[in-house]
Amino acid sequence: MQIVWFKRDLRLVDHAPLTMASDLGPILPVYVLEPDLWKQPDLSLRQYVFLGECIDDLALGLRDHGQKLVIKIGECIQIFSELTEKYAVDGIWTYQETWNGWTYARDKRFRRWVKEKGIPFHELPRNGVIRRLKNRDGWSGKWHREMDKPLVTAIGSSVSGDEESDAMPLGKVLGLTNDYCVGRQAGGRGPALEILNSFLSERGEGYTKEMSSPVTAFNSCSRLSPHLAFGTVSIREVYQMTKSQSSGIKLQPKSIRGKWPSALKSFSSRLRWHSHFIQKLEDDPRIEFENMHVGYNGLRENNFNEEYFKAWAEGRTGYPMVDACMRALSATGWINFRMRAMLVSFASYHLWLHWREPALYLARLFTDYEPGIHYSQVQMQSGTTGINSVRIYNPIKQGIDHDPLGVFIKKWVPELQDMELRNLHTPWLSTEKIGDYPLPIVDERTGRSLAMQKIYDVRKGASHRARSTHVLKQHGSRRLAKKRSPKKSKKDPISGSLF
Numbered sequence: 001m002q003i004v005w006f007k008r009d010l011r012l013v014d015h016a017p018l019t020m021a022s023d024l025g026p027i028l029p030v031y032v033l034e035p036d037l038w039k040q041p042d043l044s045l046r047q048y049v050f051l052g053e054c055i056d057d058l059a060l061g062l063r064d065h066g067q068k069l070v071i072k073i074g075e076c077i078q079i080f081s082e083l084t085e086k087y088a089v090d091g092i093w094t095y096q097e098t099w100n101g102w103t104y105a106r107d108k109r110f111r112r113w114v115k116e117k118g119i120p121f122h123e124l125p126r127n128g129v130i131r132r133l134k135n136r137d138g139w140s141g142k143w144h145r146e147m148d149k150p151l152v153t154a155i156g157s158s159v160s161g162d163e164e165s166d167a168m169p170l171g172k173v174l175g176l177t178n179d180y181c182v183g184r185q186a187g188g189r190g191p192a193l194e195i196l197n198s199f200l201s202e203r204g205e206g207y208t209k210e211m212s213s214p215v216t217a218f219n220s221c222s223r224l225s226p227h228l229a230f231g232t233v234s235i236r237e238v239y240q241m242t243k244s245q246s247s248g249i250k251l252q253p254k255s256i257r258g259k260w261p262s263a264l265k266s267f268s269s270r271l272r273w274h275s276h277f278i279q280k281l282e283d284d285p286r287i288e289f290e291n292m293h294v295g296y297n298g299l300r301e302n303n304f305n306e307e308y309f310k311a312w313a314e315g316r317t318g319y320p321m322v323d324a325c326m327r328a329l330s331a332t333g334w335i336n337f338r339m340r341a342m343l344v345s346f347a348s349y350h351l352w353l354h355w356r357e358p359a360l361y362l363a364r365l366f367t368d369y370e371p372g373i374h375y376s377q378v379q380m381q382s383g384t385t386g387i388n389s390v391r392i393y394n395p396i397k398q399g400i401d402h403d404p405l406g407v408f409i410k411k412w413v414p415e416l417q418d419m420e421l422r423n424l425h426t427p428w429l430s431t432e433k434i435g436d437y438p439l440p441i442v443d444e445r446t447g448r449s450l451a452m453q454k455i456y457d458v459r460k461g462a463s464h465r466a467r468s469t470h471v472l473k474q475h476g477s478r479r480l481a482k483k484r485s486p487k488k489s490k491k492d493p494i495s496g497s498l499f
């Protein structure tokens, strides 16, 4: 028999290890809950509860096929030792996982163990990410070919009937504290398909324009991210549904296509970005912990201001847009891309905090935490990749541009409920009484220009360019490099690729 080890691909459709194992005979579907993983500083209760819902749904799906999901709690080598002693196991099937440092180390240990035991272990590529990739050239073409392959679905007969399953423990048993995520999205394949369908048929039309503002983004973005992170749907499924929707729309007269063509095109590109960013972590697991470009080492490490960090984390910086975003994220587990970028930019530039602690804090708040995207993006928004244009978001301008009527700010910062709109984005300039909302912890303009100066001092350094070329070669998008052949501006001589 074959063991199918479910990790973060909690579905039955388009699950290659499940299909391939099922082709060979009876299977034992297993999920291993690893308490040590949940002790890591990037994980949180909201992700665990979401995971629990995905597992319940997966178990129900298997039950409909007359099978049982066997849940085991413990250390995975120990669990698989017991299973392989009990059953005649011909192979263990799973997906390659590109996740955090803990799972990376666990996978290395596990591979050594199966090798010693002589157990055939089949780890299949996930979402177009390529293991042991030698060169980024041609990556995008390979990703598209992978996404165009037919979906696979087959579930073999099971041997799991008598195998005892452990109950998923409560989060507090694992040491996870309540993080009050009252607006968290629901986990499981049902909710995933529901939001995918509503996005592709109704909500998504204004996507291109509406994704940037937190007023509209909660509805106009797909909200698929936690589902892609836990694999209740595969990227291939989403990509193919988007493509088919796109082809359908192209058949319609131009006059009734509305904004769908550009919306679906932007959305489809982002599915590729998902894998593109995870490929960076797969190629260089170091970027979870260290600056992508070593030229930035030592720049912020000794300047960590705990008070600033605390104010940022609690949504009490005195900048209404920053605070509203942090509070909304904390209560819902999600915020849109631009506002994530602004939160990191504010912490890294205005507050001059090294990115690692803010990254861990945000990771815990994101139900959709996906290390490959997360650390690459955090480093991009902190200016430590050395290959991206330096972009420092002005939180006042972001508020004026993306919440012009103050709806979002007033919802999440009730202290400003009665503030007149003309003062809402700069309440410290107002003579109105503000209750206990804080004054800005730093001056926006001073913080920005000091940060800019420090970053450009590094960028002007003699060895910066050579190291950037190396980073660009290893991680840069070839598509963008082709599209915008690097312009050498005097100010920012090496910014060639946005991604």
Ligand SMILES: Cc1cc2nc3c(=O)[nH]c(=O)nc-3n(C[C@H](O)[C@H](O)[C@H](O)COP(=O)(O)OP(=O)(O)OC[C@H]3O[C@@H](n4cnc5c(N)ncnc54)[C@H](O)[C@@H]3O)c2cc1C
Residues within 6 Å of the ligand: 211, 221, 222, 223, 224, 225, 226, 228, 229, 267, 270, 271, 273, 274, 275, 277, 335, 336, 337, 338, 340, 341, 344, 366, 368, 369, 370, 371, 373, 374, 375, 377, 378, 381
């Ligand atoms: C500092 C920072 C940290 C981030 N951390 C994460 C994270 O931990 N997990 C995560 O899934 N996304 C992360 N993102 C990327 C992006 O913000 C989210 O993917 C997006 O907001 C999720 O909402 P959605 O599913 O509605 O996205 P949609 O806009 O509907 O996009 C669909 C899917 O495309 C992918 N995608 C969209 N934008 C990006 C992007 N810029 N880069 C890579 N993939 C993208 C995601 O898988 C997303 O679910 C981060 C961005 C920043 C700036």
